[in-house]
Amino acid sequence: MPAKRPLLLLAIGNPSRGDDALGPAFLERVEAEHAGAIAAGELELLTDFQLQVEHALDLVGRRRVVFVDAAVTLADPRAAFTLERAEARKDESFSSHALSPAAVLEAMRALGEPTPESWVLAIRGERFELGEGLSDAARVALSAALVAFSERLRGWRDAGAGDGA
């Protein structure tokens, strides 16, 4: 049986659109903080402007994937970020040019591929104008999300998930 591919951190966002840069900015921080895990082949990083159906191919053969994106609203109105499970599901994004994580998983399922354990790390953003940098609130949220993600990553490794973190 082939080894599972590494845990994939898939960050979505445009680096030049204010807090939409939260996804790629998070990825840069992870790249610096978890260089060892990346070098050891336990963690793989990928970023794109938006999710599309072909990202389903990036998920094939993985045990686990974490989508990272800026979020305008979160279930907990006071939260700076949320890290929640995602399941394959048809949603309104099927009508759009860009897909949600759930829709990418659903496309994967429709193509007959098993879906990995999937999480969405949604980090609160508030300004999305072209040419703006991250807002102060987004920077705080990003740092908090990084701490939480690092803890979760350690937990997955300690739990002996083996290949694919």
Added chain:
Amino acid sequence: MSSSLEKADDPTKLRRVVIDPVSRVEGHGKVTILLDEAGKVHQVRLHIVEFRGFERFIQGRPYWEVPVMVQRLCGICPVSHHLCASKALDLVVGARRLTETAEKVRRLMHYGQMLQSHALHFFHLASPDLLFGFGSDLAKRNIVGVAAAFPELAKQGIMLRKYGQEVIRITAGKRVHGTGAIPGGVNKQVTAAERDELLAPLPQVLEWARGAVKLVADLHLSHRAEYDRFGTVPSSFLSLVGEGGKLDLYDGTLRARDHAGQILFDGVDPQDYRSQIEENVRSWSYMKFPFIGSLGPDVGWYRVGPLARIQNCDFIDTPLAEEARQQFRAAFAVPENGLVHAPLAYHWARIIELLHSAEVIERLLHDDALLGDELLAKGPRAKSGVGIIEAPRGTLIHHYEVNDQDLVTECNLIVSTTHNNQAMNETIREVARQYLDGKEPTEGLLNHVEVAIRAYDPCLSCATHALGKMPLTLEFVDPSGALVERLVRDGESL
């Protein structure tokens, strides 16, 4: 050639239907339709937001940053902006002619972008309408519906797109945020191993592309009466044309034909685009309305993109695509220099270009000059440069002025969708006349408006799609402006 439904006589007495946003297109746009009590259509407008500000984003930056920064204007065609800016700034660094290797690497990158973009549009954004019907069950009319009913087709679409992205990754250095093109040339050599990596899947890519041409032709011809008439309005067409009149998506001179196919202008150097193209604004839209100056703002609007390109050129210099172009013309039985105006023919033309892109990629990969090591050219500095490229959606113009401190002082961008702004408005007005007049609007009927817009594959804005930033609503407003009903659409119901 422009139509009446742009402005109603007395909008305050009319019922308003809003499609917001238009789905399966890039970015955020909405359509407003004003109806009277009997359901007669009085006004139809496509509103596109967020285009203003792009130029300001670029002004003040060092010119060498620009080819990378402009990719962030658009998450769907960043490579087109990357290459177009590089072409404009080639002139600023005095590289009026690139090295053979640099030009071929750039062309490879560009045709990879064309292939992946056209694959995305046809297989994933347009095929649900074409395969299931414009007014079919909304729950099925999406890529998952296609994957369930036509799994092989859905996989082909994904694999074609993936292949185009691999071409981009190898030539630009990365799948996204690439840096391959720089003013004066490229900064990355293609290795023999990389070339071989791209050559291996090419026979399959070409076979899928040929299959797609047959599929789109069959779809059009099996719905001939409806497809030929659907939203059809005559217009002029504009595109770059390559040497000898061949189809060239990377470089050339500007050619325009009027609605009857007669040449309006030809051989116009990109540096002189302003001698032929002027821009207008309307109070109700953020987007500019370009027009052919000699015809004036009322009738000077035109169309760009695949339908313009394969009809503006005299021939295609790759055999399979040329054969497909000939079949396209024969199917419509257009006379010498005559033009097909049906917006739904864009799909057919787009797939001919997809096939052409695969053939060009194959030709470039077999060209030893691609692997050369002379990557940069330079010459006397200039203060300005215009780059024009045929992006997936049509003609893309980047114009920069640079000062002695190397900073961009002026920037003018005319993106493909802006060229098609009036054309899309005219098309949806015609669709509204054909399908909505006197009827109660339903989701299925309103989707006809969206089908018409999607035929142009517009890129309405840029790449901001944070979670929760994609509202999808349909609003019904009474004559007083009060909201009567607001429906939120999801994947299964309205």
